[in-house]
Amino acid sequence: MKIVLAAVVPRRSRSKADAFEALIADYATRAARYTPTETQLFESEADLVARIGAQPGRTAPYIILLDTRGKQLSSEELAASLGTHRDQGTQRLVLAIGPADGWSPEALNRAGLILSLGRITLPHQLARVVLAEQVYRALTILAGHPYHSGH
Numbered sequence: 001m002k003i004v005l006a007a008v009v010p011r012r013s014r015s016k017a018d019a020f021e022a023l024i025a026d027y028a029t030r031a032a033r034y035t036p037t038e039t040q041l042f043e044s045e046a047d048l049v050a051r052i053g054a055q056p057g058r059t060a061p062y063i064i065l066l067d068t069r070g071k072q073l074s075s076e077e078l079a080a081s082l083g084t085h086r087d088q089g090t091q092r093l094v095l096a097i098g099p100a101d102g103w104s105p106e107a108l109n110r111a112g113l114i115l116s117l118g119r120i121t122l123p124h125q126l127a128r129v130v131l132a133e134q135v136y137r138a139l140t141i142l143a144g145h146p147y148h149s150g151h
Helices: 019-031 045-054 075-087 105-110 124-143
Strands: 002-008 037-042 062-072 092-097 113-116
Touching: 002 019, 002 045, 002 124, 019 037, 019 124, 037 045, 037 124, 045 092, 045 105, 062 105, 075 124, 092 124
Parallel strands: 002 037, 002 092, 062 092, 062 113
Antiparallel strands: none
16 A cells, blocks of 8 residues: 655745655655655645546545544544555555645545544644654554554
């Protein structure tokens, strides 16, 4: 299973060299020890949806969109969800952070799961770091690695 950590971040909003990008890259690299993992940035929701649909694969990707109105999962529950997809043969799992004004109804309808990192509002870059860390944590839980201490 390949995991794609995607985000809609227009170029004008991107920082050239910041600590957020270093953290995101670090967690993606750590996660890649367990399963292929990459990050992708998109100019718009339409660009993200078009590119995800056009990527090769025997099956369509499973799409998880992040939204404050989504389902809240514990780290263990997220790990169980990723493990289920891995065990069922999901080829690509896309976790995506949307545009600043939220996902369109069309995008939400394409998602297999709407996930929330909590009821608080996070800046996009910080949400990307939290998502990358939680994916890494979930993979370590599945592997029985001591990174996750259960609290």
